[in-house]
Amino acid sequence: MDELKFRRQAYGEPNCQDEDFLSAMLDSPERESFVNDLKKLDSKIERALKVDVPDDLAAKLLLNQQLHQHQAQRRKSGFMLALVASVAFIAGVSFTLLRMAPVDLGEHALAHVYHETMALTVDDNIGVDEVNFQLAAMGTLGDAKFVKQPGRVFYSTDCDFQGVKSLHLVMQGEHGGKVTLFIVPLEDRMVLDEAFADNNYIGKGFATDKAYMLLVGEDTADLGYVKEEIKQTFI
Numbered sequence: 001m002d003e004l005k006f007r008r009q010a011y012g013e014p015n016c017q018d019e020d021f022l023s024a025m026l027d028s029p030e031r032e033s034f035v036n037d038l039k040k041l042d043s044k045i046e047r048a049l050k051v052d053v054p055d056d057l058a059a060k061l062l063l064n065q066q067l068h069q070h071q072a073q074r075r076k077s078g079f080m081l082a083l084v085a086s087v088a089f090i091a092g093v094s095f096t097l098l099r100m101a102p103v104d105l106g107e108h109a110l111a112h113v114y115h116e117t118m119a120l121t122v123d124d125n126i127g128v129d130e131v132n133f134q135l136a137a138m139g140t141l142g143d144a145k146f147v148k149q150p151g152r153v154f155y156s157t158d159c160d161f162q163g164v165k166s167l168h169l170v171m172q173g174e175h176g177g178k179v180t181l182f183i184v185p186l187e188d189r190m191v192l193d194e195a196f197a198d199n200n201y202i203g204k205g206f207a208t209d210k211a212y213m214l215l216v217g218e219d220t221a222d223l224g225y226v227k228e229e230i231k232q233t234f235i
Helices: 003-012 019-026 029-048 057-063 065-074 076-091 094-100 105-115 117-121 128-138 220-233
Strands: 153-161 164-172 178-185 195-197 202-207 211-217
Touching: 003 019, 003 029, 019 029, 105 117, 105 153, 105 178, 105 195, 105 202, 105 211, 117 153, 117 164, 117 178, 128 153, 128 164, 153 178, 164 220, 178 220, 202 220, 211 220
Parallel strands: none
Antiparallel strands: 153 164, 164 178, 178 211, 195 202, 202 211
């Protein structure tokens, strides 16, 4: 059982008695400790479900409605994460649970694009020095930087990827279309898909030595063009 399959099984059912799962867990003290932590998390969630529902629950759920709806449409696991996040919020332990939960980078990238539509309307011309300054100011990517201008950059700001401080750029594609780029620090809980999409956007994901790169746009050629720009200029 490979690492990704083991982690997905552990998150979905930490008390699973399947022989392959148990064998994979016992092969590594780190895996066994990881599964034990998830079992404790299940117990916390079970206790949280027993608390009284707050009067303002509806208002709190509405704040996160857009992200939750998007995750529900993409896959069942996204819905489960949204449910866990809501329960954790009610119980007052959301930060701890979210830091332990896996992050599907493709889903999160698409949700960010829909949530921050204003970014696609900005028409600035941001230089590489300003982008590198923002990378350094984040404090989450070490000495990562662009060695030269990676094509035209219309928009650049820091953003939050499930508790991880990241960088959000909008760049120009080969055919003039805009491509959103998210630069996310490497973390074991991140789940990276090389390709993802919904009814409006397509996306590509790849990893460098220092970060995950998530590209979202409307044209495959634009995505490929920006991907090559990044590979040639980001270290």
